[in-house]
Amino acid sequence: MTRGATRTFWLFVGPFAAGLLLFTYLPIGWSAYLSLFDARNTVTPTDFTGFDNYRDILTDRAFLDSIGTFTLFAVFIIPTTVVLALVLALLVNQIRFARAFFQSVFFLPFACSYVVASLVWKMSLFSGVDSGVVNTVLGWFGGSPRAWIGTVDPPLYWVVLVTARLWLQLGFYMILLIAALRRIPRYHYEAAAIDGATPWQSFRHVTLPGLRGALIAVLTLNLINAYQAFDEFYNILGDSRGYPPFARPPLVYLYYTSLGSGGQDLGRGSAGAVILALVIALATLLSGRVFRRAR
Amino acid sequence: MDRRSFLVVAGLLGVAACGSNTGRGEGGGAxxxxxxxxxxxxxxxxxxxxxxxxxxxxxxxxxxxxxxxxxxxxxxxxxxxxxxxxxxxxxxxxxxxxxxxxxxxxxxxxxxxxxxxxxxxxxxxxxxxxxxAIDTQVLYYRPSLLAKAGVAPPRTVDELVDAAKRLTTGSLHGLFAGNDGGVGVFTGPLLWSAGLDFLTKDGKAPGFDDPRAATVFGKLRDLNQGLLLGAPTDWSDPGAFVDGRVAMQWTGLWNLPKITAAHGTDVGVLPFPRLDDSGAESVPVGxxxxxxxxxxxxxxxxxxxxxxxxxxKTDYQTEFATAFGAHLPARQSLAARAQSLHSGPGKDAVGFVTGGGRIASPARWPARANTALSDAVSRVARQGADPVGELRSAVDIARTEIARLDR
Structure with a gap:
């Protein structure tokens, strides 16, 4: 490389590399360091405790519950999202009339902030008073108003959380799948039609294999997204007094542990973050392995 | 925009962001x-x-x-x-x-x-x-609505549970104590109602290692039958009570001006009731x-x-405490100057603080112990978990955390 080219290289790459180092790798390393200390209310701890934080948080029922809850959440939300996004993509891709309009309509929610959507879901749509949108609609059919977010038994709050998430992210996955659908060559379908394939057979043997790459991407993104759940949970279920012990995602629990008011336990919080990172990495690797085998 | 020019723009933005103000103002010695x-x-x-x-x-x-x-x-x-x-x-x-x-x-x-x-x-x-200034919270109620339902102002926890249930008719609910079913605001008062506390007298151990704590948290489960949940505002705002959604609300004394503006003289205040004779009426003081x-x-x-x-500056202190919302001055000599606390509900609340004011957030009460306790109360009151087992695990965590303070 000439000197000029080297300089250009660093001019372009430098800021990003520095940013990555400073704002991503350094915090990760620091977090791992903090996890080995009793680091309450400090980021420069002196009290080395070895793996005590790990032992502590791995026997902490609240943390384990949060991981358990969110594995269940992932098991539910991932297939639901993928199936619904696929159905939407197939439907929107089929229509001949105003296709761009429908694509935009379904994609637009993705541009909405999670926080804004959470507040709309909490204060307007699923407000517990009789003037809430959902309760008003229920009222037309003679139903009595429900406290959607406050009802724990049965856990109606899941309806609020799941619908908010589906509304926000379905459009994005739909667009990914539509893009993939368009890349499947027409002649595959024509060949299938000539061979007398039924619509289901051509879906099963042409469309699905053609979408495999995109579906794996959608599944993996979904999996990571499910474990990263924070915004809508924090904004819908949290209040000034804290967060209830149910539907508490790992990130919300770690947020309150390490950054909550009163006692910022950065050591335990970091240990939890390291464990969570390992769980996500493992789950992603496993899902990749499973899909590769299915290929 | 092609990829190269995008990178240039993004790179410049990154540099600009790095060079920006660090947040340390030019205030000098201010x-x-x-x-x-x-x-x-x-x-x-x-x-x-x-x-x-x-x-x-x-x-x-x-x-x-x-x-x-x-x-x-x-x-x-x-x-x-x-x-x-x-x-x-x-x-x-x-x-x-x-x-x-x-x-x-x-x-x-x-x-x-x-x-x-x-x-x-x-x-x-x-x-x-x-x-x-002193902040306190009280139970506001509408005497007219209680009279109509034939309910006496509740002086024990059981009466409160009963009143909340009986006052719930149609779109009116008996009591509002926050959208979390009272877990946040009632944990302390429930302990005090049974003669217990967050900490022991010497502050060295949890003060609720007692079967009566399990009993009284079970009462919150019953109370949840008559609670308003899902209100647009939370317990600290008088909205639910002012709008007539509830007959009783637990909220700050500081909301008294807004509440009397809405309901005039049809307002009464009570402390949190006692569980039985060995407990006491209380209001949290913060x-x-x-x-x-x-x-x-x-x-x-x-x-x-x-x-x-x-x-x-005692004139500022008096104004700060009493001119905007109803807080009590932190000094006895100033309390005498506060006109709004000389009659009606304001006067009653002063009496509650004097007679049963309890510290809501002791300095030696650790955040993690508080999370463990309110998780336990929430599981009991809202999810129907076993009070004894939940209490046990909260006591264990609180004991460890409190001991850590003296390590």
């Missing part, structure tokens, strides 16, 4: 004073006016909406800003040497401050915060107190300013 965002109109103007009137130094007031308590904890870890702030003293801050003792500021006014309040801001015999950041570059000036504002 003292930075932080408050949380009070909900009552006029408080912000008042505290800015007080700061401007201080002759000893330039004081900049910062108003902090949002999660103020977390913001303070973060600032105290490694920032010299703010110099002066309001908060409730935590033993951890003293252990980390993040705040400075203020005993020398009180002088002969020490006896004038409400004793329990000073005690709540004291760790290991030293005072770290000067109480600004106080933001003024503190000095140990990393401040000008601790002496900060202390002098605090002494001027929260010890010497």
């Amino acid at each position: 003292l930075k004073h932080w408050y949380h965002a009070y909900g009552e109109d006029g408080v912000q103007d008042a505290v800015r006016r007080y700061a401007a009137a201080y002759p000893g130094a330039k004081v900049e007031v910062q108003w902090n909406p949002g999660d103020y308590d977390s913001k303070i904890v973060t600032a105290l870890q490694n920032s010299a800003v703010p110099d002066v702030f309001e908060a409730q003293v935590k033993a951890d801050w003293v252990r980390q040497k993040q705040v400075v003792p203020l005993d020398d500021l009180l002088g002969d006014t020490r006896d004038d401050f409400v004793r329990a309040l000073l005690d709540s801001q004291t760790v290991d015999g030293k005072l770290y915060g000067i109480p600004q 106080a933001y107190s003024a503190m000095v950041n140990a990393r401040s570059t000008n601790i002496d000036a900060a202390k002098a300013y605090l002494k001027w504002l929260w010890v010497e």
Whole structure:
């Protein structure tokens, strides 16, 4: 490389590399360091405790519950999202009339902030008073108003959380799948039609294999997204007094542990973050392995 | 835009962001004073006016909406800003040497401050915060609605449970105590109603290692039958009561002006009732107190300013406590000046504080113990978990966390 080219290289790459180092790798390393200390209310701890934080948080029922809850959440939300996004993509891709309009309509929610959507879901749509949108609609059919977010038994709050998430992210996955659908060559379908394939057979043997790459991407993104759940949970279920012990995602629990008011336990919080990172990495690797085998 | 020009633009933006202001203002020697965002109109103007009137130094007031308590904890870890702030003293801050003792500021006014309040801001015999005003919470009720339903104002926990159920008819609910089913605001009062507390008298152990705690948390499960949930505003706002959604609401005494404006004389107040004869009626007492950041570059000036504002300027202190919302002055001599507390519900509330005021957030009560306890109460009251088992695990965590303070 000439000197000029080297300089250009660093001019372009430098800021990003520095940013990555400073704002991503350094915090990760620091977090791992903090996890080995009793680091309450400090980021420069002196009290080395070895793996005590790990032992502590791995026997902490609240943390384990949060991981358990969110594995269940992932098991539910991932297939639901993928199936619904696929159905939407197939439907929107089929229509001949105003296709761009429908694509935009379904994609637009993705541009909405999670926080804004959470507040709309909490204060307007699923407000517990009789003037809430959902309760008003229920009222037309003679139903009595429900406290959607406050009802724990049965856990109606899941309806609020799941619908908010589906509304926000379905459009994005739909667009990914539509893009993939368009890349499947027409002649595959024509060949299938000539061979007398039924619509289901051509879906099963042409469309699905053609979408495999995109579906794996959608599944993996979904999996990571499910474990990263924070915004809508924090904004819908949290209040000034804290967060209830149910539907508490790992990130919300770690947020309150390490950054909550009163006692910022950065050591335990970091240990939890390291464990969570390992769980996500493992789950992603496993899902990749499973899909590769299915290929 | 092609990829190369995008990268150039993004790169420049990145550089620009790195070079921007670090947040350290050009204020020079000005003292930075932080408050949380009070909900009552006029408080912000008042505290800015007080700061401007201080002759000893330039004081900049910062108003902090949002999660103020977390913001303070973060600032105290490694920032010299703010110099002066309001908060409730935590033993951890003293252990980390993040705040400075203020005993020398009180002088002969020490006896004038409400004793329990000073005690709540004291760790290991030293005072770290000067109480600004007393906040308390009471049970507001509409006498007309209770009379119509044939319900007497509740004086025991069972009567409260019963009243909340019987007052719930149609769209009217019996009681509103927050959208979390009362877990946040009632945990302390429930303990006190059974003669228990967060901590033992000496502050060295959890004060609720007792089967009666399980009993009284079970009552919150029953109470949830008559609670309003899912209101647009939370317990700290009088909205649900003012709008007539509920016959009773647990909220701050500070909302008294708004509530009497809405319901006139059809308002009564009660303390949280007792469980039985061995418990007592109570109201939680909390106080933001003024503190000095140990990393401040000008601790002496900060202390002098605090002494001027929260010890010497009694007219400001009275106005701060009583002119905007109903708080009680932190000093006995000032309570006599507060007209709004001389009759009606205001007077009743003063009596509750005197007779049954309990510290809502003791300095030695750790955040993690609090999370464990409110998780347990929430599981019992809202999910129907076994009170004895839940209490057991909360006691264990609290015991470890409290012991850690003396390590």
